Amino acid sequence: MTVVLGLAIILLLVIVAYPLMWLLLAAFGVPGDIGLSHFARAYARFQNIEPLLNTLILAIGAGFLSVVLGVPLAWATARSDMPFRNTVRACVALSYITPPYLSALAFIILLGPDAGYLNRLLRLVIDVPTGPFNVFGMTGIILVISLHVFAFTFFLTEAALKSVDASFEEAAQILGARRWTTIVKINLPLVAPAITGGALLAAVESLALFGPQAFLGTPAQISFLPTRIYAVVSSYPPRWGEAAALSLILILLTCIGLLIQRSYLERRSYVTIGGKGARLRPVPLGRWKWLLLAFCFTVVFFSAIAPVGVLLLASVSDSWVAPLSTGNFTIEHFRRALIEDQMAARGIWNSLRLATSAALIAVIVGAAIAYIDLRTRLAGRRLLDYLAILPLGLPGTVMAIGLLLAFIRPPLVIYATIWILLVAYVARFIPLATRSVNGALRQVDSSLEEAARIAGATWLQAIRLILLPLVRPALLVAFLLVFIPAFAELSATILLYTSGTETISIAIFRLNDLGQLEVVAALSVFTIAVVLIVSLALSWLSNRSPLRRNTPPKV
């Protein structure tokens, strides 16, 4: 027992704490000139201040927009009698699992200033030489990212709306309040903490993204902290100190966001969760429900249906800029993407094996940590639990810088091997596994294992015969929860890959640089298909789990 648990502790220290230590050391000039020179250099320069401001604007914009998009949808699916509520909810889930850099690519195809499908369509009816929309700009970036991160606000708000006590509403209605007044004065204040919490999560997530900022921001000449950090170390010679100093600011922003979010969610305690009797009746909307449905469909059309649709369309078009016709149809790009292009083929294989291995390791380590936390009195187990949650606050780019600094030098030199990608994925996504197993383990009373021990079973037997069968579905859910983001990971991979260890996301990134958008679209469609199939398996499994519970939306 000590061996298994000890290994988990050591692993966590090596892959999470050790890189973070190097990040701090490098920011303060170790090795070399110890001091604050890197901070001074980093923040005396306009090149770094501008990305910082842009990042803040983006976070605020995306947080705000996530409320505008997410709250009406959440109310509609949770409280109204609008038709197609489940379809809308499923589409929000789809927009959430679609990797955001693929949405960004889709929006280039949709809203590229000249050749974008929607722009071409609009120019048939309005007479403008170009546009009218241009996705390459701050507004476009905020929009594309919001259409991904609004899912946080949606899911948190929806859950809160479902759990409010109906008696408040009923009281208001008995007193003659109109429906609109009830929503604004009763419902919204009750779920306000959830809305704010969701908006903050959305803002924090948008701070940390790399892909949309790179795909849309770079052509628009707009830098954000993650893309700036990437440029600082991918220029030669790489400026580690400056990158580390920039990373610390990004961590700071993320942590502030998460801390405020936490405090808001704790206030949820005054969201009254009523007894069984206080069931909520769906609010009848009459004709208004069609208006609400139109709004919901517009949102999910742009967040889920259109991005996947245009990627599919471009992937089977001989040339995506050519007019749509049967003569323009081809499956050639799939052949190139999946078979012919050597980097893409390697990328698919690498992504599959990395995601599989990372998920497996994360589940084992996550289970060990959850076990230590809930079943032992080990000193320092809180710290361990904290270490396993910590990566949630670390953007992929930042984590990659830490890993690079740590594993480029002895004693553990694994930079430029596939192992550093494995370490990165396990470290980034271990919170998902730990939380998931932790939730399941909480529901299994330790008396079951104790009974087995009293009956003469060894510790291992008690685990294997009693505990494992009970939590096995949860382990599988945890596995898939890690597999999905690891399969399409970009922000850390871009800094850590090398020749031979390209992943599917790298193939997409590189081929896009060369303008092969149709092949990129084919690879994207393949990626979304894999992620979708795995997600469907996940939702099917978690629904039939004997320990049925709400899996927290992936973070």
Place this chain on the structure above:
Amino acid sequence: MSTIRRRRFIQGVGAGAAIALGGSGGWAQSASTELSDYTQIDVERARAEGTISFYTSLDTQIVDEVIRTFKAEHGIDVTYFRGGSADVTSKVLAEADAGRLQADLVDASDLAALLIMKERGLLKPFRSRAIDAVDETLRDPDGTWIADRLTQACIQYNSDEFGEAPPRTWAELAEEPYASRLIYFSSANGDGAPRLYTLAQTFGWELLEAFAAAKPFRVQTPQLITQLIESGERGVAFCTNDNIAWRSKRGNKPTDYVYPAEGVPTELGALGLFQGSAKPHAAALFYEYWMSKEGQELMANAGGKYSSRSDAAPPEGSPPLAEIELLTLDPRHYAENRADILQRMADTFGGEWGV
């Protein structure tokens, strides 16, 4: 899914992961016997060494073609990492810092980058058979690098839009009708800077400032430029690669390109072998194939690149280099002042230059 099948699934996944990750081999640190001259290449040993790894900033269409024919001739495969020159260089330097250089040889269109690699002792002195055909100004006297190609930064335009009155000089690009239709490239780590700096050295920074004042559209690579010129989304590109413009025109796309008579920045791409490669013979064999007349003409025909070899023909339909007024950049000067130059680019054009 029954309990048994679920268990099998997990076991299967475990076994798969073990096999998958066990398969990747480490990099052998040991450098083998000295190999400093093309006469010492042992073809049998090269074959035994097997697949080599190549870092390059060349267009994939060219690399694929050269690798395909090399493999057909010698049975040795080449895997490659392709990125902009700065991507290639930062990867090489970072991997060298880790003592894990993955590549056996490198090619980049930024000669300053190779000088830095040489300074760090990463490049191996090697006497190529090609030195008789390559002018001595185009190779390192110590033999650590040799220029393989010259890329000219030309003006490309959409011929439907400007075929009647194509631009002829750099200065007129800053005026209408061209100014509002401009496009140029640089990656976020400054790959477009050497040629722009060459222009600034010859015609003054005022020229670049005039370009910048026209708010030109910027993309990452010349490959993206040519797409936008072909589709008519943009009208005129300054300082794009002549070989990419050549390919577009030959592909019967509505584009054409000009070399302004007042002078055209030229960029030397160069090739180097890495010290401490575990596959010195295979790498040197590929190096020699790349630099041979046959290999260089393949590069010219497949990708429209001008070869550094005096005996290799220019790309089909292209003027001989001697007829183009070439503006060159001192790579040593550029290597020493790179940070300041990139800073000035950032100040002039805005956006990310990696500085």
